[in-house]
Amino acid sequence: xxxxxxxxxxxxxxxxxxxxxxxxxxxxxxxxxxxxxxxxxxxxxxxxxxxxxxxxxxxxxxxxxxxxxxxxxxxxxxxxxxxxxxxxxxxxxxxxxxxxxxxxxxxxxxxxxxxxxxxxxxxxxxxxxxxxxxxxxxxxxxxxxxx
Ligand SMILES: *[C@@H]1O[C@H](CO)[C@@H](O)[C@H](O)[C@H]1NC(C)=O
Numbered sequence: 001x002x003x004x005x006x007x008x009x010x011x012x013x014x015x016x017x018x019x020x021x022x023x024x025x026x027x028x029x030x031x032x033x034x035x036x037x038x039x040x041x042x043x044x045x046x047x048x049x050x051x052x053x054x055x056x057x058x059x060x061x062x063x064x065x066x067x068x069x070x071x072x073x074x075x076x077x078x079x080x081x082x083x084x085x086x087x088x089x090x091x092x093x094x095x096x097x098x099x100x101x102x103x104x105x106x107x108x109x110x111x112x113x114x115x116x117x118x119x120x121x122x123x124x125x126x127x128x129x130x131x132x133x134x135x136x137x138x139x140x141x142x143x144x145x146x147x
Pocket of ligand 1: 058107
């Protein structure tokens, strides 16, 4: 059994299988992205099964202090950004200990529910976390496929 097969088997029997995903930085001005993990996502682009929930874990370092942080998520379909509802928009309730300090590294961990009623298509997810001044602590884009 090779490493990849082993990894998938562990995922199937319920181990956490966080996968570092490739992303594009879409303008992180108040911070710097270190890694982006989506769980589960055994192959890229991530195939998101409608009706399931996924965990998005963005490790970033902040270059500003900020009392608050707010997530804004869009699904970009054929170039058009469509607001995407996530259950908790408050970054300070998503794994980040606030106030955010300049120079600290944080793990932003959020749930991405993929509703049954979404159509099966390929899209780009654009995920921003805004600071007190509405500037992006991070802005990442990654392709997904709803299946
Ligand atoms: C988020 O990712 C970082 C970097 O890989 C890891 O250290 C941390 O444990 C992860 N947090 C969660 C809740 O998965």
